[in-house]
Amino acid sequence: MDFLKSAVASAISKGPAFGYSFGDRVDIDDSIWTLYNGTKREDGSKCSIFSFDASANKSRLPLARNALRKLRTLRHPGVVKVLDTVETESYIYIATERLSPLSWHVKRKSLTEETIKWGLHNVAKTLKFVNTDATSVHGCIRPGSIFFSESGEWKLGGFDALSSMKEDDAVLPKYGSLIPDSTRYMPPEVSKGGWDVIRQNPTHAIDAYNFGTLIFECFNGSFAGSDQLGQMKNIPPSMHQTYKRLLNPSPKSRMSVSQFLEQGRRVGGFFQTPLIQVTEDIDNLGLKADDERDELLGKLDEVADDFPADFFKMKVLPELLKSVEFGGGGAKVFGTVMQIGAKLSDDEYDTQITPVVVRLFANPDRAIRVCLLDNLPNMIDHIPQKIVNDKIFPQMVTGFTDLAPVVREQTVKAVLTVVPKLSDRIVNGELLRYLAKTANDEQPGIRTNTTICLGKIARNLGSNNRAKVLTAAFARSLRDPFLHARNAALLALAATSDLFGEEDCATKLLPVMCSSLVDKEKIIRDQAIKTVDIYLARIKKHAQSMPDTVLPPPSLTAVGGAATPRMGTPANDSASWAGWAISSFTNKLAAASGEIQSGSNSTTTPQQRPSSVPPPTSAKSQKPSLSTTKSGMTLKNHSASIPAIVGPDPSVASEDAEEDFDDGWGGFEDGGETKVEEEVDPWASPAPTSSTSKGYDDQGEPDFAGWLAAQSKSKTTTKTPLPKGLTKSGLTKSTRPVVGGRASTTGSVAKKVVVQPKKEVPKTVAPAKNEDEDEGWGDAW
Structure with a gap:
């Protein structure tokens, strides 16, 4: 392998400039070409490179040159897309879109019936173009000549023997025998009369027969020879009649691929499948009416498992994004976009979906904005934080002050999704200012959702002003005339109790919650009891860790030499509250001197x-x-x-x-x-009284x-x-x-x-x- 890479690199260095780098070699069936995975040097994009070594295979050089010439001139969606070519006396390089051989999947039998029908449908359309419009014969239809593109579509290649019967120097009649493994796929008339008989028969005859063998091999996994073609056990019954007509021994009576395609497209035909219909209609999605679009999206959901995953990424997804952005696709189309986007890698997401999402947030259409906000949880993990802060949130905040209540409500709900990716400056500044407005919204549901939102993002707020903001917000909600707003405030207080200090719990929060204990609604009273119990339990726990008193010890005297007032020890019985708390007289019994005089009977x-x-x-x-x-x-x-x-x-x-x-x-x-x-x-x-008089x-x-x-x-x-x-x-x-x-x-x-x-x-x-x-x-x- 290393020797081949070094040889190729050496050849490139001596020849014309080729802007592609060779990667790993890809194994394919017998072919005159060697297939490599490659990358474009300019931007690193993926590609495939077909390499032909002229010095080692001079006899097949006409086939390689014919393939190069035909690929340069033939353009069709079903044909392999060519990016660049290089031809010298010693080698030929053809850079194409990234491809993988169909033969890999056929041998593994990894294709479902619906996928095979969809692929055969694509190949049949391309062969119809080659035989009818280009009046040419492909002459090499087999799994080794068909490739999977990055989108999962079947692309036709192997144009080594592609020939127009109008040309005098057609390659197929002259060099057809040089095609690798040609005997196995050779039609019966060629086996008997050679390749020259193709001029005497209809143009489509050879390709129709080879298309029949392709059907057999795709459904059975292998093809050894013409003796197996009569075994139709694995072929869908709906295709049996047309399949037999493709393999008719008489070339003039043989059904063409174009006729096979029309037969399958008839009502109830074998090509009338959801997968094929979606493929046919996806290109015109933006031009369809609402009911037709909904029907198409319904079919898209049905065939999601049968479709190649790459087809959704490369073909369906771009069309859906166009429909949403320009064709009025609406929320349902965008929902399908999110389903496909969930299977994308971060790089693919950044390339295909993120730019469209940023542009859609700048769109003033309310329906699109609500659709974006609803689907924000599905795409927030794929969007970088910088884009959320710099591009999405500045457009998103316009929804807080929108005239439509539904936009304001969805914007408040979306805060929970975007807040993990917002900077602390935005969260504690701009976001709180907008939430303060929605907390006083005229719609009670928006006020309630704002309270719920504050409770859930409480831990994202800055520790310096968190308690102040939440205390003011929840206290206001507890006075809200809307039942569910008050209940939301109590629930939020219960969920965020650990964010407040014990002093705030006792002096600020409990007083505002106590009025809810006698609320007119039972649901509020019940929730208030639960929330108050949470705060009381926390305060009691904190109180146990506090000192018994902050007064100086009894041994110390008060300022001025007076004795410190003696604290009475209350009894433990129920009447202890009525006892004297402080005795102003110390244990100096001499202070109580003289006789007791009655206020009513005194004669002195x-x-x-x-x-x-x-x-x-x-x-x-x-x-x-x-x-x-x-x-x-x-x-x-x-x-x-x-x-x-x-x-x-x-x-x-x-x-x-x-x-x-x-x-x-x-x-x-x-x-x-x-x-x-x-x-x-x-x-x-x-x-004035004498010194001997006694106080009363x-x-x-x-x-x-x-x-x-x-x-x-x-x-x-x-x-x-x-x-x-x-x-x-x-x-x-x-x-x-x-x-x-x-x-x-x-x-x-x-x-x-x-x-x-x-x-x-x-x-x-x-x-x-x-x-x-x-x-x-x-x-x-």
Whole structure:
């Protein structure tokens, strides 16, 4: 093999320029030619090269030169296509399209009946042209003279003895005996009278007989001699009669190949097969009406298994693409294109389909755009990422804002297909901007699909803005009036729960999901429960890894030397929620000194006051005292203007044990009025007390209503405005607020205490700081 290649290369180097390179040798039947696989040097395209060595086979040189001359001049779709030729005194080279011998498939019996009929039909059309139009005789019809092209079509070659009977120096009568293996395929009249008798018989006689032997060999796998031709077991019954007429011993009574072709094309004839009909009609696909096109495509699906795969690639596919792009083939034709394209290699796909797809995306026809988007999953794997980013996506985004809802919806669905091949810049920029528009589309189905799309491409989003985008999008969808949009948001939240931080889950997502727990639709409520459970489980798991507290240890003291408040340990029973959380008093029992004085029975206190009014404090107690200012109430020696709440004294627990909480909670009685003792203004400056006086603890809360009434009364004299947030709508001359009574420790009915007009309070000027604090406090209330 290496010797042959080197010899051929040496011969080429000494002869005329030949722009093709020799490859592997291809084995064929006995022939004067040696067949090689080759490539074109210019572009690397595939080809075949027929080589004839003149120095080694001089006797058959006239046959080789005849084949070269006929191939240069004869042009027909069924004839081998010649690319280039070179002829010298020592060799002849013929470069053709890439071919493979039919004899390979015949010997392996790898051809189906439908494929054989389709191939015989092609050869019959070519022989009709040779015999009728060219008035010539081929003289060498056999499997070794027929080749498969790259498209799988049967092409006629072997024109070594092709002769016109009008020529005086015809090759066949003179050199017919030099044809390899001619005796086996020789007609009976030639066997008896030699090759010269062909001039006395019809032009088609020899080729018709050889066509009959070709039929026998294709269906049986081999042909040894004329004795086998009577065995028609493997030949289709519909062809028996015409087959016999092709092999008629009398050349003048023999059926021509043209007649055989017409007989097979009749209604119900053996050439009326879907495969042949598709081949006949595929060239005119763009000119057919819609119903005819649909019928043809239906037949194409039926014969997909019988067709050679290469025929779909080389012949059917280009015609289908033309029909889609220029002939209005529509979605159905493009669907067939995708079926064929699935069998192509990446290089073939880039060459044949990708350029057409790019041009179709630029087509403004909505039907074509929807067709492309529907079939995008079938072709996205074959399209390079650069083409998707630079050529397809810029045209695709026009569908997001199209007036037709179906285009917008299909564009949103197609995002899932193209997003793996989009750059991060496009995904987190342009794509999100368009999805934000479709998320607010007027069509509820498009809004729903946008939510689903965001949930599925969530992991393709950038980690920096992923949580922010998804939180805003899903929160909006949860408020959507469309049922399925809300359900899609909950499903998306459940599927993307791992993409959010625990803090976002607790503070941003759970609050917006909780409203769905009471949605009017049961399907939403059920899904909301499932989704909330997912987030709660995650938060609980995270909470277990958190520290118990971030407060300093109890051994450390607070700033200023004060002891750190002691944290109570709640009980494990059901009433633990009612226990005191923090005890303001430490374990210094000495702080609780003195005698407990009852608020109702005390005889040492010269005057009574409402139970909720804070008692005046002594200088010894060092507690902040209340003072009345022009702007309202302030606390001395305290930075905030919030009334101090006196904590309960454990020593009075025995007296409060029988207190009526029902009466005390309401603060008002429906019975008759009780006698109310005169009381001084509780918000006036307290009178100085001796150091021996004891503080009064009524264990209640500040009397806000009493303070409000006092402020209303003092307004007439001091013109003091009410704090912000309080209006005088509830204070009139006809109705005076009643301070809530305190239940007696003896179980008697609580007294109603009516606020008496207070004495005029001297005007005092409060510091600016306290005035500001009062204003702020009013706002807080």
